Amino acid sequence: MNQTAHFHLYIIGITWPPETFIERKIDGLVAQGVEVTVCASGIKSSRKTAHSNLSLINLNPVSLQQKVNRLLLLLYKIPRFPVRAIRMWRIVSLHRQALWEKLRVFLQILPLVSHKPDIIHFEWNSAAITYHFLTDILNCPMVVSCRGAQIQIAPLNPLRKDIDDGLPITFEKASAAHCVSHAISETAQGYGLDPNKAWIITPAVDPYLFCPIAAKEYKGILTVLTTGSVIWRKGYEYAVYAIRQLVDKGVQVRYEIIGGHQKDEYNRLLYTINDLDLENHVCYLGKLNPSEVLERLQAADVFLLSSLSEGISNAVLEAMACGIPVVTTDVGGMREAVTDGVEGFVVPPRDPHAIADALSKLVESPSLRKVMGKAGRERILQEFTLHQQTEAYLEMYKSVLSEQSS
Amino acid sequence: MRITLIVPTFPKTSETFIVNKFLGLVTLGHEVNVVCSSSPDWHHFPHLLEQKKTIQKQIRLSPRTSILHVLIWLPILLIEAILSRPIYTWRYFKQGWRRFGWAILRQFYVDAPILQTQPDLIHFEFGALAVNRTYLGDLLNAKIVVSFRGYDINYVGLDQPNYYAEIWGKAHGIHCLGNDIWQRVQQRGCPSHKLHTLIAPAIDTTIFSPKHTEAPANSPILRVLSVGRLEWKKGYEYALKAIQLLQAQGHKVEYRIIGDGQYLEAIAFCRHELGLDDCVTLLGKLPQHEILEHLEWADVFLHAAVSEGFCNAVLEAQAMQVPVVTSDADGLRENVEDGVTGFVVPRRNPEAIAEKLITLQDADLRLRMGQAGRARVVSQFTLTEQIQSFNHFYSEVLSQ
Missing domain, CATH: 3.40.50.2000 (Glycogen Phosphorylase B;)
Known part of the structure; x- marks a missing residue:
């Protein structure tokens, strides 16, 4: 060590x-x-x-018991560390206006008074x-x-x-x-x-947990997967719209979305699926436990990220580790994880046509999916362990x- | 007749139509009461403020449901009901006991404000409000009318197939803003023979009346306005994308958005990402007289919604002689006459919006469409007519 x-x-x-x-x-x-x-x-x-x-x-402190304990801490900590406690109070006072706020923050951080990080x-x-x-x-x-x-x-x-x-x-x-x-x-x-x-x-990511499964059978329907909370910055409306275009072209596709949701955005997703008549093609699976997520991920053919903003998506890295080709929007640092045409495709944000085009290329060519998936896993092993x-x-x-x- | 309107909040700026309907029904001589859970926006309604004291007597707030509130208020509400309407209350509890057992006490706590109004007719102004409440028809011996206005039929309870089943069975009348919504209501299970009415929203065309009626000069900058809450369903991202397309093609444009809401962050982010910080202004929520000023300013009114009941703001713009570019979401197709009072484009389609905005750079066309818009609103969407329609429908429901 x-x-x-x-x-x-x-x-x-x-x-x-x-x-x-x-x-x-x-x-x-x-x-x-x-x-x-x-x-x-x-x-x-x-x-x-x-x-x-x-x-x-x-x-x-949330519960009553925690709050009482915190108040008792006053009686214990302040006499033991009077100088530090006073200093703590003075600095807190500088950064908070109302007396109530000062007291609240002081009590919040009081346990740290004796600590030396x-x-x-x-x-x-x-x-x-x-x-x-x-x-x-x-x-x-x-x-x-x-x-x-x-x-x-x-x-x-x-x-x-x-x-x-x-x-x-x-x-x-x-x-x-x-x-x-x-x-x-x-x-x-x-x-x-x-x-x-x-x-x-x-x-x-842990490349030993997130790894490809050996025998994968393609059943004639392209399974596209996104894992990520249903919140506006994930841009699901554009993804679902892209699926509509694929279906219009006659592509056999199933789009699965896994993740928790915010109520209003959940309504939006349901409405978009209903409005675009995609009940048979798009499936919101809700929040699943990690082992189920991994299973779905390994079984997917393509991972889709339609985000409007990202630092670097962990979900994309996990998909790459599983050997899944990725279609991602060109936001935040996504270009630093995915090179357009190598581990998948990078498309402009807010552009369902571009998403649909990229997915079409992957539908048409199983070998391309395989090559890109492999490149993704190699990239993870090299840079993202x-x-x-x-x-x-x-x-x-x-x-x-x-x-x-x- | 005694009519009780059930709404979430009253009076509320974004739901001016409820206020207008309330006042209209009162004028016709009905006893109108409103039951809501909050009463916030009085300062935005100067004409209501004048008679606030009398109107407040007709507004009843639903009691809050925290345990402390229930403990204090339940006995008070019980005593009040028994003393003021003994036989009526007895009937309510007799019927309620059969249906709910002891739980009738919990129901009573929620129903007390409605019970106090002793209505002949209860009108739930949004579909979602009526879910699990239609038993009130039996318990209070009243008729139930339920309105569907857009979001309630478009996505509320979409994940539960029988979400509105009880309403289709128990309500005595269904009101929809337009034919499009009536179609969706039937898709979600309402039998087609159900007593229903299509009454479009209406606006006060004396308030929404343009000061300048002459042709505006051909200005080099196209002035675009949107009014509506900042929510995903209003499709502002598509509107912004269209503005960006216009700019990219070398057209000068200024876009103002009036309204607030929880989608503000997403819209502000979108504006920044598309490089539109300079030409798009987010004005927040404004009182009516300021909205009127912005409608005077605007060359074009833009409404890019992905889901919409009918949209009063679009009617108001037309009344103000502003041509409209709108998406084809739900009732908007009935609201704007495509090619006459403005343009209707496919929803989620910024390219189509941009194309129509470019067409409307022609000042003469704008004037023609603006005038046609006002003429149409004045002839088809006036308050008096709307109130008459409701009056008629209520009589029909009561005589059933």
Whole structure:
């Protein structure tokens, strides 16, 4: 094990249990001997976890019992660490206006008063904007992740001034910024990110879990699959419209969508399918458990990503690892994972005709599907493995630490 | 007759038609009550504010359903009902007990505001509101009328085949905004012999009346306007894409969007991605007098919806002599006369929108279509006629 991997990392402002890609990251770091503390909301009990060097702190007391416990913490922590507690209060006061807000935030972060992290990492820009002053309180460097929508979409929302104003502040304070793709890094530079601070670390997949199945039988119907929540930025309306065009051309096709949904967008999907008369061709399967998702993915002929915005889609990487050719829109960092004509096709966003054309090419040629699928898996093995991701994170953290000590 | 209208909110800017209908029915001498769950937008209706005190007596709010509210309000509502309408309430509980058992107490809590109005006729103004409520016809000895206005028939409950079955059986009358919606209602299981009426929305053509009626000069910039809530079903992304196509072909265009809603982020993102930040303005929600000013400003009204009941905003634009480019979603084909008062194009088709916008760069054509639009609205979509139609339909339902 690497000697220098002994440092204490605090991951702040996620939900627990975390999204798969954050979970994979934590697992990788913990396995390398990094001490990780996660401050998240949704934690039921703050005891030690399965890993001895992973611990949890609840950031948002929800139940009455948790709230009472948090108040009792006042009586216990403040007398033990009076100087630090006062300092914490003063810094919180600087960053919150209303007294109630000051008290609320102070109580939220009070458990951290006695902690000494080496690095704090905000996995979301919004978390960094809310809690960036922790870096002053805890006297340690901070790292912020730029993953997608919070850089590409939220700052453009007239109602999200907090993000637009907050991004430059957090980029100024951060010692390093983790960007999931070059494209995200470039967009972030528009909000004040110093390119020297940017570290491109792409998401990764476990190529042994996500692997092709040996015998795949083509039954004369092209199975197109998308995994991803039914939310507007996934652009499903364009995908479904593209399927209509394929059906009009006489192509035998079945389009499956797997993922949770937001109510209004679910209505939109159902309506679009009904309005375009595609009940027999498009199938929304809802949220499935991981093993079922994997099974469907391995059985699919083509993976389709119709997104309007992406950092780099984990779902696409998983499909590539399974040896499935990909049709993806040219958004965010998707071009960094898929080369047009090699592992699949890259088409302009909001263009159902282009999606339909790309899918037609894949319908016509089983050999093309096979070649592209194979190229996809090779690309994953070369560039997007969990091992490489963990190494890259460690390198980033070490660089931040050495900068700090010098 | 005593009519009770069931709506989500009253008065509400985006549902002005309910306000107009309410006032119209009152003028005809009916006792009209409204039951809703909130009453927010009074300041947008100056003519209502003048008589707010009298009107407020005709509005009843549904009680909130948190446990604390129920504990406090249930006994109060019970005592009020028993004291003010003892026999009527007795009847409600007698019938209700057979159907619901103890659960009638829970139903009563929700029904109390309607029961208090002792209606001859209950009109659910949106289909979704009437689901699981048609028993009220038996319990209150009233007739039930249900309106279908667009979203309720297009996608609410689409994943449950029998979602509206009970309404097809139990409602005494069905109101649809137009023939297109009536077709969809039948597709979802309503028998074709069901007593129904097609009454299109109507607008006040004295308020929506253009100040300038002469031909506008041929300006180098085409001024395009949309009014409508920011929601996916309004198809703003297709409208924006069409504007981009126009620009790419070297046409100058300015596009304003009035309205707010949860799809704002998606629209703002789309505007940015398509490089339209300079020529597209998102104005948010505006009061009627400001909307009128923007309608005076506009050369063309654009409505790219993918799902739409009938769309009052499109009627208002035509009344203001603005030619319309609209998609063919549902009732819009009945709303705009294609080639006469504007153009109807296939939905989800930005290329077709752009083509028609380019055609409408011709100021003379705009004037002709604008005038035809106003003439059509004045002759076919006036409030008095609409209220008369409802009056007639209600009498028909009651005499059934």
